[in-house]
Amino acid sequence: MPGDADIASVAALMGEPARAAVLMALADGRSLAATTLAAEANVAPSTASGHLARLVEGRLVTVESSGRHRYFRLASPEVASALEALARLAPHRQVRSLSQGTHAEAIRRARTCYDHLAGRLGVALLDALVSTGVLHVHEVGEGSDPVLGAGRARVYVLTGDGTSRLAALGVAPDPPTRRPLTRYCIDWSEQRPHLAGWLGAALLTRFAELGWVLRAPKRVVKVTDAGWAGLAGRLGVDVDACR
Amino acid sequence: MPGDADIASVAALMGEPARAAVLMALADGRSLAATTLAAEANVAPSTASGHLARLVEGRLVTVESSGRHRYFRLASPEVASALEALARLAPHRQVRSLSQGTHAEAIRRARTCYDHLAGRLGVALLDALVSTGVLHVHEVGEGSDPVLGAGRARVYVLTGDGTSRLAALGVAPDPPTRRPLTRYCIDWSEQRPHLAGWLGAALLTRFAELGWVLRAPKRVVKVTDAGWAGLAGRLGVDVDACR
DNA sequence: GGCACACTTCGGGCCTACCCGAAGCGTTGG
DNA sequence: CCAACGCTTCGGGTAGGCCCGAAGTGTGCC
Structure with a gap:
């Protein structure tokens, strides 16, 4: 310390x-x-x-x-x-103008965090990958550390089934870099983890290629109609929870 | 983000x-x-x-x-x-006075980080626990994430052999709290991990009970002669590396 | 070559907020 | 009950730094 x-x-x-x-x-x-x-x-x-x-x-x-x-x-x-x-x-900055309000709402819904998805959509995506068995979660210890809240020891492992399901989507986990395959990041607006690491970046890239998402200014990510359908249908994301 | x-x-x-x-x-x-x-x-x-x-x-x-x-x-x-x-x-604060210099040196050698050991000693302790097989390291992915440096996905697991060796020292990993057994923390002065979590705290407490270490003011930890001997002999810590 | 652009440096105005000492309030101990 | 102590509030002095506009340097485009 x-x-x-x-x-x-x-x-x-x-x-x-x-x-x-x-x-x-x-x-x-x-x-x-x-x-x-x-x-x-x-x-x-x-x-x-x-x-x-x-x-x-x-x-x-x-x-x-x-x-x-x-x-x-x-x-x-x-x-x-x-x-x-x-x-x-x-503290979350208080909203002053209408445009600030809509931007604040948009950025909480879906945004980029470096090169991967964050906000409600990022959190829901990770939830979906876990609940559909693409990723397995390993917890080390239980609950949260009363002393070190950050860096909770949780590990996400890509399953064999997950590998083939992602390949079907066009995401093949080649080891192009020495970057860890999965990583998580506590979302500041949701206070829950979203997916980072190589896989987090690859998914965002692929979503953009598929026309599922568009990167708007100021880190906002807009999801297309095809995107909502694909995220729900192909990955099991609870799109209602993202609004 | x-x-x-x-x-x-x-x-x-x-x-x-x-x-x-x-x-x-x-x-x-x-x-x-x-x-x-x-x-x-x-x-x-x-x-x-x-x-x-x-x-x-x-x-x-x-x-x-x-x-x-x-x-x-x-x-x-x-x-x-x-x-x-x-x-x-x-930036590490530049040294102005002699007392600041000795304190800066002391705090880099061994200090408390919350309730566990940090500094060169903390880092050497974790190295020793790993190299003597008390803990096993699991890496998820390889190398460091170029995007998210912090929170590297690394997990330390207590081995069966380690459990009995620690018990011989008087440290029994009862589950007294919901706190994770092992956790690590990147040491700010060494830029390498030291051991935190329940085990990190238990070891510092036990070292103090054994008279191996004394807690000095300003988070500095002083190691006694018996402490250097015990750390080297019983745990395999490279005490020379700690000075 | 000359204009437009991207950026930096400089000078001066303004304001914030840090600092202390003195004074006031509540608690403890003799 | 009074003195000592711990802490906070208040007032005033000071200094640092944030801001901008104007001017200067270097680069790209027509």
Whole structure:
């Protein structure tokens, strides 16, 4: 547990509204240009530039120049983990305008978390994969650790039947990277796990290929009519629970 | 992944040096009085009182009144997780004074993390338990997730042989709580896992009973001569690696 | 080559919030 | 019952940092 590390400097970097907005915009792993991030944070380009310089200097963000653009992205997965941990503690921002309200609702329904699905749909998808036997859950110990709530030791294993069912859908778990096949991530809006890891990413990619989902701005994911039908029919997702 | 949550307010709460010092002091799960925390943060009692009120209002900390004292503690394990995630990103504070230097060294050698061992000793202990066959490691997937660094899916299972060896040491894994038997925690100073969970706590408690370790102020753990001998001889810990 | 664009640096205005000491309230102990 | 203690509230001084607009550098496009 923490002891001597200078938490304050990192937290202060994340604790300024404009910088937090920048980090949140980068939270799905994309690289974005400075102007885009300025708009995202609702500040002037000059202001954003200063904030970005501080984020880079604090090693939370890296830059890559490309022509006259400079693309920023999170420096490491650990940064995303920290944002995730903070989001779990954060009060949900109160809704001010109608558009904010609909966006807040949309982002809770279905969004991307890096490269996989999150929100009610992400949670329902994982539930469906487990209840239909595509994945088996192994719990280590029972209940939740009273001391370390995060990182509950739960492991999702792809079954043989699951492998063939996914192959029928066009998702073949080749080992293209050294990335773990399954991983989970506690959803900040649902407070329940959704599927991450290689499989989580592969499913989102395949859903997009099939025309089941469309990636809208601001991390929102829109599900098409074919998508709702396919998720329910082919994977057993409880689409009513996702609205 | 984060989307709409108001990360900035939480991070700002953690991003002020005095408040961060308070949170770090509470990070091992203790309840401490306001005056103690003021001293810990090097601010006047009145200043600390204001910070504590804000931490309570922000739901990072809870209070319990007892006579003329008020005892503060972290509001939830999630708060500790967030601190942990930030500590992993934090630059190690540069050493200013000799006493800070020796303390920084001591805390990296052996410290408590909540109720179990961390630092080089904590890491070496887990290594020893694995290499001597007390625990078996199960990896799910291979390597590290390029997207989600934290929460690597690794599971430590107590072996039959391990159970009897621990019993000989006076540690019997009764199921006294619903807490998981084993759990790990990425050590912020070593960037490698150390043992947490019920077993991690039981081992620290037993080491203290045996007079192997003494809990010094500021989370530092001192190992006695008998402790070094016992750790090496009975558990196979590479004590040289711990210094 | 020249204009438009992306971005950064600089200067100055403003405001937040951190800090402390003094004073007030409640509790404990002699 | 009074003194010491723990803690909080209040007032005022200070400093740091956030914001923008204007100006400067470098790149791409016509």
